[in-house]
Amino acid sequence: MSTKIDKILEAAQQHCEDVIKPNVDAWNDAGVWPRAASDMAGAAGLTGLYAPGEWGGQGLPLGEGIRVYEQLGKGDGAYAFALSMHNICTYATCGFGTEPFKEKWARQLTSGRKLANFALTEPQSGSDATTMYTRAVINGDGTWTINGAKAWVSLADEADIYLTVVKTSDKPGHQDMAMIAIPKDAEGVSFGPRYQTPSYNFLPLSEMYFKDVVVSEDNIILPIGQGLQGSLMAIDIARCSIASGCCGLIESALDTALAYASRRKMFGGVNLDLEGIQWMLGDVATDLEASRLLYRAAANALGTPDGSVMAAHAKSFVPDAAVRAANCCTQVLGGSGLLKEYGLDRLSRLSQMLRIVDGTTEINKVVIGRALQKRAKSLPQTTIPKGYGEE
Ligand SMILES: Cc1cc2nc3c(=O)[nH]c(=O)nc-3n(C[C@H](O)[C@H](O)[C@H](O)COP(=O)(O)OP(=O)(O)OC[C@H]3O[C@@H](n4cnc5c(N)ncnc54)[C@H](O)[C@@H]3O)c2cc1C
DSSP states (O other): OOOHHHHHHHHHHHHIIIIITTTHHHHHHHTSOOHHHHHHHHHTTOSOSSSOGGGTOOOOOHHHHTTHHHHHHTTOHHHHHHHHHHHHHHHHHHHHSOHHHHHHHHHHHHTTSSOEEEEOOBTTBSSSTTSOOOEEEEOSSSEEEEEEEEEEEETTTTSSEEEEEEESSSOSSSTTEEEEEEETTSTTEEEOOOOOOGGGTTSOEEEEEEEEEEEEGGGEEEOTTOHHHHHHHHHHHHHHHHHHHHHHHHHHHHHHHHHHHTTOEETTEEGGGSHHHHHHHHHHHHHHHHHHHHHHHHHHHTTSTTHHHHHHHHHHHHHHHHHHHHHHHHHHTGGGGGSGGGOHHHHHHHHHHHHHTTSOHHHHHHHHHHHHHHHHHHSOOOOOOTTSSOO
8 A cells, every 4th residue: 555655756756757857958948947847846745745734735754755855856956955945944834833824825835836945044154154144123013124135045036935034133143043934025025136057047046135124923933042943953854855855866867877888889898898887886876875874864863862963964975975976977978978968967066056055065064073072072081192181
């Protein structure tokens, strides 16, 4: 008997084969978000993965729903990434939004009729997320007024609502941070020029500006004091989702290389007969198996004390494995690997992008490093040579 997750994974696989793969190059040429495709993803149940059934969602546990991006990532990692962020925002809306906000937005988001994204990064604060200036003034009449600028906003000017992290005082640090949902059509919202990103040109990315934007307190998703901590929880989910999408990317690169190498004639046989080629692709296959196990374990750990560090392991390992896979598979095709029709150049650029977004490889190593320092403190003291440590 097939379970709900099996059906959703099948729907995601179908969406990838029918909608993403045949169209992704045309989407990139057009440079426009394929809204008809995301509408179809909504109709297939892929836009409310973790939201409860009462709001029209699939109600899947994170550990199951995150596997959807592995299917979508076989088609395109940027498309998978954008839908993963929408799903996280939809989950946050249903889990933490006020009743009036949920009444207005939850069903629209779970159905994919409206799209959501997350706005944390600012021009001066990427990895250093606490150096943030976007500022909300609490008006005392049930509204907040927001001024500031966000950077690297995905689905810029395309999503209908942006879960935006703001400061509520001039004090440094993150104790005053909150998250509030800002609709695209609120007066005073505008977007900067599109960033030029040819390998995922259909994903609109730009700065986003707030000039005296007045928003109801009904739109508060995370209250003052919880803005940063809640965002980091969302980012943990995003890290596992990106690692899942990267597994799809690795599989796609590997299959392209295998299909080619098993037909490319050379030295009286085919390319795949060469032991050196088998070793190269064998390493990609090993990375894929390890990456799958890792992201799934990390996704299952979300919400537990190990959730953040497991997400960091997945985000620091899997996108790097995807970069290696895309480069290695390009090499296996020789000159043909550079041709657009094989898509490997696109996968190289995408995998590099996935190393950066939602916490770079290095930032995730920082998270792992801190966990190791904590663990070191819990170990019994070891003897070290005289003069090497505190006496
Ligand atoms: C395609 C794309 C989509 C995005 N979408 C969104 C979005 O929708 N919403 C949003 O809020 N943000 C989004 N981002 C922003 C993204 O999360 C940031 O780009 C990311 O956090 C890195 O920040 P930065 O680009 O400012 O790099 P920086 O923080 O300037 O980092 C520069 C370099 O320094 C390294 N570094 C930083 N700190 C350390 C350290 N302690 N030790 C060692 N090295 C370090 C980094 O790893 C990196 O190599 C997106 C980014 C991309 C590329």
